[in-house]
Amino acid sequence: MQEFQATMSDKRKHTRIPSAFNVELSLPDQGVLKTRTRDISEGGAFVIIKELDITPEMHMTVTVRVLGLPTGPGDPVQCQVVRLEEEGIGLRFIRSESADETDEKRTTEQCSAPLFA
Numbered sequence: 001m002q003e004f005q006a007t008m009s010d011k012r013k014h015t016r017i018p019s020a021f022n023v024e025l026s027l028p029d030q031g032v033l034k035t036r037t038r039d040i041s042e043g044g045a046f047v048i049i050k051e052l053d054i055t056p057e058m059h060m061t062v063t064v065r066v067l068g069l070p071t072g073p074g075d076p077v078q079c080q081v082v083r084l085e086e087e088g089i090g091l092r093f094i095r096s097e098s099a100d101e102t103d104e105k106r107t108t109e110q111c112s113a114p115l116f117a
Contacts, residue, residue, distance in 0.1 A: 014041035023047060024073070026063040030054050034067070035088075044079065044092040056081050056089050064091060 016039040025047055026032045033054060038046040047064065049056070056062065060081045066074035083090030 014043040016041045016046075022067040024065050024067055025049070026076070027054055027056060028060065028062075030056075038088060044082070044090065046083075046088055046090050048088040050087045056084065058082070058084060061094070062091065 019037055019040045021037045021040065023035060023037055023045075024032055025035055033049075033052050035048050035052060038048055040046075045064065058081055062079050062081060063076045064079055065076040078094040079091035080094055081089050082092045
């Protein structure tokens, strides 16, 4: 699978990976819709909306969750609309402070682990 590489003018911090996950997209005052992703990265996803009757706005907070996983639907993830295109919308995952603290603790533990057991 070929990865999309960020260009010098690209503001993305994370490499995008082409992916077509079935997702449920919830928009305020517009309901819950089923669609799919075009690509995903550690920081966000691009969601196809061109065939849906919705009108997202920049900086709008939406919720997305992956469908069709072996263990059932994934947990809902809050996102912010950061890009609007004819085909769909670019979403940035909104990280909670507790998730940031967990990541920071995990990184600290990894850095302080002895090199040799």
